[in-house]
Amino acid sequence: MKNLKVxxxxxxxxxxxxxxxxxxxxxxxxxxxxxKFLRGFVEKLITTAKGSGIHPRREAAKHIKSRPALAKLFKELCVRYKDRPGGYTRIIRMGNxxxxxxxxCRIELVK
Known part of the structure; x- marks a missing residue:
């Protein structure tokens, strides 16, 4: 958290x-x-969600408390990125x- 100064x-x-x-x-x-900090956090969550069994769900639930967000992570996003080895996000700079x-900047999930 050093670069966020919190x-x-x-x-x-x-x-x-x-x-x-x-x-x-x-x-x-x-x-x-x-x-930049959020990118690594979200990419690790998506990679964890791509695993099978109950353990990935419990690991993701440690960080994501919202049930709708967890459901979307496991039902939509892990299906969308199942063949992609990484690089799920993109950062677009938007000025000052x-x-x-x-x-x-805008950080977004790659389609």
Missing amino acids: NAAHGLSMMRGMAETMIMNEQIETTVSRA RQGDGAEI
């Missing part, structure tokens, strides 16, 4: 919420540093935020 508990909570939103909406707008000049 403590570990807050950073993990923030990533869980952003990952849940990203799974449900398939895209999210945020700062570049948060998007007007208020503080932070670089904003």
